[in-house]
Amino acid sequence: MRKPLEKPEIFLQRREKLKNLIPGGSVLVVFASPESYRNGSVMHNYRADSNMYYLTGFEEPESIFVFRPGLKPESILFTRKKDASREIWDGFRFGPEAAKAEYKVDQTFPVEEFESKMIDLLKGSERIYYRQYKNPAADLQIKKVLQEFKFSQGRSGLGILPIYDADELIGELRLFKTDNDIKNHRHACEISAEAHIELMKYVRPGMSERELHGYFIYQVMKKGAAREGYGGIFASGPDACILHYVFNDKTVKAGDLFLVDAAGEFQYFTSDITRTYPVNGRYTKPQSEVYSAVLRTQKSIVEMIRPGLPFAELQKASIELLTHEMLELGLLTGRKEDLIETKEFRKYYPHGVSHFLGMDVHDSGIYQSRKDEPRNIEAGMVFTVEPGLYIPAHDSSDYAGIGVRIEDDILVTKTGSDILTVKCPKEIPEVEALIGR
Numbered sequence: 001m002r003k004p005l006e007k008p009e010i011f012l013q014r015r016e017k018l019k020n021l022i023p024g025g026s027v028l029v030v031f032a033s034p035e036s037y038r039n040g041s042v043m044h045n046y047r048a049d050s051n052m053y054y055l056t057g058f059e060e061p062e063s064i065f066v067f068r069p070g071l072k073p074e075s076i077l078f079t080r081k082k083d084a085s086r087e088i089w090d091g092f093r094f095g096p097e098a099a100k101a102e103y104k105v106d107q108t109f110p111v112e113e114f115e116s117k118m119i120d121l122l123k124g125s126e127r128i129y130y131r132q133y134k135n136p137a138a139d140l141q142i143k144k145v146l147q148e149f150k151f152s153q154g155r156s157g158l159g160i161l162p163i164y165d166a167d168e169l170i171g172e173l174r175l176f177k178t179d180n181d182i183k184n185h186r187h188a189c190e191i192s193a194e195a196h197i198e199l200m201k202y203v204r205p206g207m208s209e210r211e212l213h214g215y216f217i218y219q220v221m222k223k224g225a226a227r228e229g230y231g232g233i234f235a236s237g238p239d240a241c242i243l244h245y246v247f248n249d250k251t252v253k254a255g256d257l258f259l260v261d262a263a264g265e266f267q268y269f270t271s272d273i274t275r276t277y278p279v280n281g282r283y284t285k286p287q288s289e290v291y292s293a294v295l296r297t298q299k300s301i302v303e304m305i306r307p308g309l310p311f312a313e314l315q316k317a318s319i320e321l322l323t324h325e326m327l328e329l330g331l332l333t334g335r336k337e338d339l340i341e342t343k344e345f346r347k348y349y350p351h352g353v354s355h356f357l358g359m360d361v362h363d364s365g366i367y368q369s370r371k372d373e374p375r376n377i378e379a380g381m382v383f384t385v386e387p388g389l390y391i392p393a394h395d396s397s398d399y400a401g402i403g404v405r406i407e408d409d410i411l412v413t414k415t416g417s418d419i420l421t422v423k424c425p426k427e428i429p430e431v432e433a434l435i436g437r
């Protein structure tokens with residue numbers, strides 16, 4: 001029998017915390033990821049939905065978790081039934097009985113009973129928390145359940161229960177990492193940093209981006225990652241300027257810069273690291289000028305991080321600093337204030353400097369209120385710092401075709417910050433000393 005990946009207490013503690021956030025009279029429903037890994041009879045690896053894993057630790061497809069704070073039963077898991085013939089194809093499945101014992105939920109049922117059981121489980125509730133539009137089949141089931149529930153109440157005059165977004169609610173919890181989360185997150189960051197170092201040592205002109213991608217995955221999985229945390233970007237030459245370059249299929253050439261945005265996932269926490277370095281081990285003068293500009297900016301932003309600072313200040317500072325650097329490099333001319341006001345800086349710096357990081361690479365959590373009130377940085381948050389400069393191949397400057405991003409993952413502490421990816425070198429002499437060694 002398989003065992004849960006982590007101790008049930010971790011998930012019980014998270015559900016206890018959720019109780020303090022969720023208004024009374026609410027029922028939360030979380031579905032497993034749709035089985036999009038089945039494409040005809042071809043399978044891709046399955047990964048549990050982050051919210052499902054976060055609250056239950058249960059990793060099987062087709063499961064549904066229902067949470068009713070303060071009621072009995074409070075935690076209910078619907079799972080696939082045991083099925084010897086299916087298990088020959090898909091491997092072990094817990095089934096409701098073993099799932100109840102191993103995952104410490106109050107009640108389990110076969111997933112086929114979801115719709116009928118929900119009529120009882122919704123009694124007395126005033127709203128449900130559920131994330132719509134992730135899984136069309138689940139959306140239909142929820143609609144049906146809500147309609148059946150209304151019918152079950154007879155002519156009450158009461159409307160269909162309102163649906164609130166579960167991601168917003170759980171996102172607030174996921175934003176603040178516990179000691180156990182940090183332990184896992186730090187490990188994901190450390191093995192990802194080590195895999196970047198191994199790749200720097202391995203790269204040689206003439207290799208393909210695809211081989212280098214494969215080598216990174218090999219290194220990070222050898223160190224215990226379950227999978228890549230997101231589709232890695234292995235972009236050489238001018239493709240480093242393509243923010244979400246996906247082909248990873250060219251040959252890397254001497255003289256090219258190589259932008260690697262890649263990381264592994266450990267116990268469902270991912271890292272997110274970018275390093276940019278010359279394939280043949282020496283930055284050219286224009287490459288080192290752009291690289292140094294981005295590195296100065298990146299380090300200045302990391303130094304700003306402390307609890308109490310509005311999160312949006314990081315973006316503002318990155319624009320100020322990089323616009324200054326663009327003027328110094330001669331990429332832009334004019335007054336800095338005007339270039340910021342007119343957003344001309346976006347020609348070379350078109351993206352955000354940071355995003356929350358956790359179980360998803362662009363993790364859940366609210367960046368600003370609906371009234372646009374800024375959110376302050378707080379201890380326990382983890383986010384990236386990833387400024388970049390991208391000078392398209394058709395640019396008229398000496399920097400044409402150079403794309404540089406430097407990205408680290410930061411844990412906010414009570415007094416400042418802790419760079420979880422600190423093991424990954426980014427100073428020019430350190431990086432040059434590693435390449436091709």
Ligand code: GLY
Pocket residue numbers: 230261272355361386407
């Ligand atoms: N790797 C995705 C990102 O940096 O946002």
Ligand code: MN
Pocket residue numbers: 272355384386407
């Ligand atoms: Mn990122």
Ligand code: MN
Pocket residue numbers: 261262272273274407
């Ligand atoms: Mn990244």
